[in-house]
Amino acid sequence: MASKPDIRNLDQRQLIKFFENSGMRGYRADQTLRWLYFRRADNFDQMTDLAKDARTLLSTSFYIGKPAVRDKQTSEDGTCKFLFALEDGNAVESVLIPEKDHYTLCISTQVGCAMGCTFCMTAKTGLTRNLSRAEIIGQVIAAMDAAESRGGMRLSNIVLMGMGEPLANYKNVISAIDAITDSNWGLKFSTRRVTLSTAGLADRFDDLARDARIRLAVSLNAADNETRNRLMPVNKAFPLDRLIKACANYPLPARDKITFEYILIKGINDSEKDALQLAKLLRPVRAKINLIPLNQHPGSGFVRPEIKEIESFQSILTEKNYTAIIRRSKGADISAACGQLRGETKTLSHS
Numbered sequence: 490m491a492s493k494p495d496i497r498n499l500d501q502r503q504l505i506k507f508f509e510n511s512g513m514r515g516y517r518a519d520q521t522l523r524w525l526y527f528r529r530a531d532n533f534d535q536m537t538d539l540a541k542d543a544r545t546l547l548s549t550s551f552y553i554g555k556p557a558v559r560d561k562q563t564s565e566d567g568t569c570k571f572l573f574a575l576e577d578g579n580a581v582e583s584v585l586i587p588e589k590d591h592y593t594l595c596i597s598t599q600v601g602c603a604m605g606c607t608f609c610m611t612a613k614t615g616l617t618r619n620l621s622r623a624e625i626i627g628q629v630i631a632a633m634d635a636a637e638s639r640g641g642m643r644l645s646n647i648v649l650m651g652m653g654e655p656l657a658n659y660k661n662v663i664s665a666i667d668a669i670t671d672s673n674w675g676l677k678f679s680t681r682r683v684t685l686s687t688a689g690l691a692d693r694f695d696d697l698a699r700d701a702r703i704r705l706a707v708s709l710n711a712a713d714n715e716t717r718n719r720l721m722p723v724n725k726a727f728p729l730d731r732l733i734k735a736c737a738n739y740p741l742p743a744r745d746k747i748t749f750e751y752i753l754i755k756g757i758n759d760s761e762k763d764a765l766q767l768a769k770l771l772r773p774v775r776a777k778i779n780l781i782p783l784n785q786h787p788g789s790g791f792v793r794p795e796i797k798e799i800e801s802f803q804s805i806l807t808e809k810n811y812t813a814i815i816r817r818s819k820g821a822d823i824s825a826a827c828g829q830l831r832g833e834t835k836t837l838s839h840s
């Protein structure tokens with residue numbers, strides 16, 4: 490199997506070329522794509538409206554990969570964390586989160602991460618490698634199957650907020666988003682329901698605005714450079730003035746806003762002064778703020794503020810006319826809160 494490529498690593502253009510180079514008509518590609526994504530086929534024999542010679546060609550040239558569930562933990566609130574085994578022995582996490590009337594899926598884009606955020610357990614492992622297009626899409630397909638097997642709600646929202654920095658794996662992430670959102674042959678997720686969360690690689694924002702019309706979230710976590718340098722070393726390369734300028738210039742559809750995630754850490758970034766500074770910093774941007782009380786993990790040295798402190802931080806932002814939502818920490822009992830779901834990967838991968 491490993492000697493053949495995973496067909497989901499080919500984008501539409503490459504698949505058309507493949508058929509044409511094999512002496513077949515390019516429209517076979519769209520038929521194949523519909524089977525691969527819209528119908529989520531897991532073998533070529535299922536592709537019954539494809540001529541036999543095309544199916545044979547595909548099965549001798551490719552395989553259809555799907556990440557295997559190595560481990561699965563379900564929280565009391567229904568949040569489900571998957572640890573997916575990759576073919577090279579690595580593993581990544583995805584988290585399926587039940588909301589009021591739909592599921593949201595948080596997916597990974599890299600094995601590990603090079604960004605080095607000091608509050609994040611994934612950072613401790615460093616970066617191992619980028620995920621391929623197929624590995625990113627595979628998490629979505631496996632979670633769609635899991636959501637359907639539970640019955641009831643549909644998986645409709647995706648956040649690229651798991652392990653890794655999506656903009657550091659730009660090509661594969663954009664190509665995967667294409668398959669996830671394509672409304673003709675793809676998985677047909679609405680672009681308004683797909684959110685890419687970045688630690689702030691501001692030099693990629695123009696590319697992103699050109700290549701994908703999805704929502705943008707920025708993991709901010711501090712409103713001054715000194716604190717942000719301490720929490721997120723990426724701030725040294727893209728300090729706040731540059732980051733905020735890139736956000737202000739980011740072309741947004743009418744009524745859309747950039748979401749700024751702010752993990753509240755006791756005594757580090759949760760004071761009244763921090764809230765006022767944050768309100769001032771975001772003034773040039775159409776912004777909304779997600780306040781995420783730290784999902785404490787042993788050994789991090791960081792502590793979650795009391796609820797009273799969290800609420801007073803929120804009310805300062807509300808008084809300054811921001812939408813500031815306190816995100817309930819779903820799946821906290823399995824360390825699966827979005828933005829921090831990475832935590833136990835290493836532990837799990839050795840279980």
Ligand code: SF4
Pocket residue numbers: 602603604605606609610611612651652653654688828831
């Ligand atoms: S918080 Fe995100 S960007 Fe920062 S180290 Fe962790 S995975 Fe990477």
